[in-house]
Amino acid sequence: MTGKLALNAKGLSKGYKIGKLKQQVLKGVDFTAYHGQVTMVMGPSGSGKSTLIAALSGLMKPDEGEVMALGENLWKKKRGKIDRFRLDHCGFIFQGFNLFPSLNATQQVEQVLKYQKVKKSEAHRRAVEVLDAVGLKHRLKQKPAELSGGEKQRVAIARALSKMPSLIFADEPTSALDSVSGQVVIKLLHQAAKERGAAVVVVTHDPRLEAYADRVIHMEDGKILSDTMISGPPVIV
Amino acid sequence: MSLALSTLIYEWRRYLAAVIALAVAGLLVLAMTGMFMGMALSFTATVDKSPAQIMILPPQAEGLFGDSGQPRRMIPMVYEHPGVAEVQPMIMNWAMWSNFPKDGQPAKGDGVRVVVVDPVKGAVTLPSDFSDATIEALKEPFAVILDRTSLGKLGVQVGDKAKMNGRTVTVAGVVDGYPNMFNTQVFTSYQTAKLIYVADDGPRVGPLLVKLKDPTRAKQVAAELNVLGAGQFKAWTREELSKSSQMGMMKEGGIAIMIGFMALVGVFIGIVITWQTLQGAILANIKEFASLRALGVSMGELRLIIIELSFWVGVAGLILTVILVSGVAMLAKVGGVPMDFPLFLDIPVAIMLMVIAILSGLFSLGILKKSQPADLLR
Ligand SMILES: Nc1ncnc2c1ncn2[C@@H]1O[C@H](COP(=O)(O)OP(=O)(O)O)[C@@H](O)[C@H]1O
Ligand SMILES: [Mg+2]
Numbered sequence: 004m005t006g007k008l009a010l011n012a013k014g015l016s017k018g019y020k021i022g023k024l025k026q027q028v029l030k031g032v033d034f035t036a037y038h039g040q041v042t043m044v045m046g047p048s049g050s051g052k053s054t055l056i057a058a059l060s061g062l063m064k065p066d067e068g069e070v071m072a073l074g075e076n077l078w079k080k081k082r083g084k085i086d087r088f089r090l091d092h093c094g095f096i097f098q099g100f101n102l103f104p105s106l107n108a109t110q111q112v113e114q115v116l117k118y119q120k121v122k123k124s125e126a127h128r129r130a131v132e133v134l135d136a137v138g139l140k141h142r143l144k145q146k147p148a149e150l151s152g153g154e155k156q157r158v159a160i161a162r163a164l165s166k167m168p169s170l171i172f173a174d175e176p177t178s179a180l181d182s183v184s185g186q187v188v189i190k191l192l193h194q195a196a197k198e199r200g201a202a203v204v205v206v207t208h209d210p211r212l213e214a215y216a217d218r219v220i221h222m223e224d225g226k227i228l229s230d231t232m233i234s235g236p237p238v239i240v
Numbered sequence: 241m242s243l244a245l246s247t248l249i250y251e252w253r254r255y256l257a258a259v260i261a262l263a264v265a266g267l268l269v270l271a272m273t274g275m276f277m278g279m280a281l282s283f284t285a286t287v288d289k290s291p292a293q294i295m296i297l298p299p300q301a302e303g304l305f306g307d308s309g310q311p312r313r314m315i316p317m318v319y320e321h322p323g324v325a326e327v328q329p330m331i332m333n334w335a336m337w338s339n340f341p342k343d344g345q346p347a348k349g350d351g352v353r354v355v356v357v358d359p360v361k362g363a364v365t366l367p368s369d370f371s372d373a374t375i376e377a378l379k380e381p382f383a384v385i386l387d388r389t390s391l392g393k394l395g396v397q398v399g400d401k402a403k404m405n406g407r408t409v410t411v412a413g414v415v416d417g418y419p420n421m422f423n424t425q426v427f428t429s430y431q432t433a434k435l436i437y438v439a440d441d442g443p444r445v446g447p448l449l450v451k452l453k454d455p456t457r458a459k460q461v462a463a464e465l466n467v468l469g470a471g472q473f474k475a476w477t478r479e480e481l482s483k484s485s486q487m488g489m490m491k492e493g494g495i496a497i498m499i500g501f502m503a504l505v506g507v508f509i510g511i512v513i514t515w516q517t518l519q520g521a522i523l524a525n526i527k528e529f530a531s532l533r534a535l536g537v538s539m540g541e542l543r544l545i546i547i548e549l550s551f552w553v554g555v556a557g558l559i560l561t562v563i564l565v566s567g568v569a570m571l572a573k574v575g576g577v578p579m580d581f582p583l584f585l586d587i588p589v590a591i592m593l594m595v596i597a598i599l600s601g602l603f604s605l606g607i608l609k610k611s612q613p614a615d616l617l618r
Contacts, residue, residue, distance in 0.1 A: 053617035062534060063614040083538065090536025097616045101531035103243060105250030114243055118537045146250075159531075166535070174617045 009170060009202030010036040015058050015068035017051075028054045029065065030225040036202045038169065040234070041193050041215055044206045046222035052206040053174055055222070059204065060093055060172045061085040073169060090119060094163030094201075096173040096192070100155040102147040108134055108158045109143045112165045119166060133165045134158070137191055153184025160191050164199075171195055171203045177212065189215045244548035247525070248556065254521040255553055258600070261513035262557025265506035266593050267564045272502050273585045274569070276495050278578035280486040282419050286330075286355060287482045289367040289417070292449035293458040294465065295330075295481050299474045303485035309444045314473050318450060321468060323461045325453045326364045329445035331356035333438040337426070338403045339395035348395030352404070353423045356433045364451040370415060377412035378429045382436075384409045385427040387418040389576030394424060404436045419578045450475070507596055514557075514600035518550060519607045526611050534613035543605050550601025554594040561593065 017029040028051045036042045036059075044052050057063035059070055061077050070077040073092060080088065102111050112130035113123075121129065134143055137157040147155055156176060163171060173192055177185035189205070193215040196203040205212065213219055217234040220227055241249075248255055281288075287295070287304060296318055298310045318327045333356075338349040357366045359378035366375070370385075377383050384404070386394065396402050396411050403409070409432070418425050433439035452461055458477045465475035476484070522529070529542055565581065572579040 057614045057617050060534075062617065086533075086536050086538045088536070089534065090538075093534075093536065095531065095534040095613075095616075097531065097534075098618065099527060099616065101527045101616065103247065103525065103528045105246040106243065110246070115532070115535055115537070118532075118535075118541060163535070 094168035258517035263560035265510035266561030296448035303488035383412035554597025
């Protein structure tokens with residue numbers, strides 16, 4: 004799958020109304036992301052990175068432009084179908100971990116799989132497997148309160164990966180973590196791209212993460228300033 | 241375990257207000273109805289424990305309480321039925337009671353209801369649960385029998401003397417199961433009743449107690465007696481009369497209205513508190529819900545979680561209600577207050593609590609709009 008276009012967005016624009024003023028946050032952004040690559044979006048705070056991710060992932064409709072995701076025109080779909088698309092194909096990792104306080108690590112993962120109609124025993128097997136893969140084999144029964152920030156983020160990653168998504172969106176996944184935990188997290192995302200062939204879009208302003216990027220896109224003021232392929236152009240198959 | 245249930249258990253403190261609100265609403269209604277039902281039950285205790293299978297009341301009477309006077313000539317009419325073994329009028333009359341206070345004891349004076357019984361085993365006027373000792377005690381002139389819970393109210397102990405209508409009587413014993421909220425019942429023999437001026441030999445009598453040769457034919461005989469009486473009286477089986485008297489109690493004095501009002505207040509308070517509590521609790525987890533939304537879980541599924549949550553809150557409320565009501569029932573037993581919680585009240589109250597919980601859940605669904613996954617992106 005490596006090298007295949009996963010996301011192809013054209014002319015994305017989005018503005019927020021604050022009182023009578025309209026603030027343009029995205030100004031005609033074109034964006035692509037490939038399977039098997041970590042695409043890193045960097046830029047100062049308020050430059051529109053999160054808004055871009057929201058538009059790419061079907062969380063917030065842009066005012067203008069279109070998003071082709073896995074070959075489907077995302078914003079032409081009905082709302083229910085967009086939910087369905089995310090359920091089938093998208094994984095999310097946020098700055099906050101957003102784990103249910105009452106569920107242990109295994110249950111957090113199983114909860115999501117339940118909605119994918121994965122059978123109970125299969126869901127359990129997959130949950131344990133993916134938690135093992137993120138290095139939490141010894142933490143299966145722990146609830147969020149008993150986990151460190153880095154461990155919580157790894158549970159969140161496991162939750163996202165367990166669905167076997169083709170698209171993974173991470174918005175500042177390491178900014179609430181210490182640098183060691185941050186390294187672990189970005190490595191896992193990198194691994195997901197390499198081993199699973201997922202298209203991983205990571206928003207960050209942590210320059211240390213650049214080492215794991217295949218491609219770095221700089222944004223400022225709602226526009227893309229630069230787009231650098233680090234690991235060379237993807238092999239088109 | 242489902243997400244809803246484990247959330248409720250893990251974060252029970254958050255849901256406590258809702259659970260308590262439901263339990264208090266349940267307790268409010270059940271305690272009220274329980275008290276009135278207990279009262280009604282103690283009113284009808286004399287009917288329920290009578291050995292008579294059939295009771296004769298004037299045609300217009302709907303129960304034991306109200307105008308139950310009728311002409312004495314009904315007695316021979318009832319005897320005309322070949323299945324009838326014995327007919328006796330039920331005599332209940334008012335008397336003034338006062339105790340002889342011992343040192344430091346307060347003087348107690350009260351109106352009491354004298355229930356006249358024949359101290360003969362098997363007599364139609366004698367409650368079937370009176371012991372032999374009680375029957376023997378009643379045979380003495382000026383002997384009276386009280387319910388155990390009335391001793392304090394009337395300021396006497398077993399063996400004490402007291403005054404009724406100015407004559408000195410002796411408290412010869414106690415029975416259990418005849419408490420009365422409003423008027424204390426005092427059992428005497430017909431002889432004693434004469435001595436203290438409460439027996440009435442006039443042309444009118446109260447309800448007639450009818451003992452049958454074959455107790456199993458009560459329903460049939462009652463119907464035949466009604467034909468025989470041709471509208472001059474109405475024959476009731478004991479069970480019919482007991483039920484109708486209880487219902488009459490409920491209808492009387494706006495008790496039903498009061499209970500209805502309490503139920504309404506309970507429902508209202510229950511809904512408001514449960515709803516607000518649920519909303520707050522959902523809001524506390526809104527980011528988690530939003531992250532599920534992001535991962536593609538539909539709004540409908542999240543709504544189901546909330547409804548399930550409110551269902552479990554209702555179940556928890558029910559459990560707490562049972563605990564509270566059991567406590568109140570125990571206290572009432574200790575305090576001698578008659579209370580009764582018949583199933584035909586418990587089940588609607590349980591349903592009411594579940595409806596409150598689920599309705600609150602439905603009202604709380606709106607808050608889910610705040611679970612915008614885009615808000616998690618910042
Ligand atoms: N829901 C919103 N309503 C109004 N303004 C918003 C909203 N979300 C984001 N913004 C504004 O849009 C701009 C870009 O936000 P964002 O996409 O989050 O930038 P970044 O992720 O690069 O920091 C910011 O100035 C922010 O204040
Ligand atoms: Mg951001």
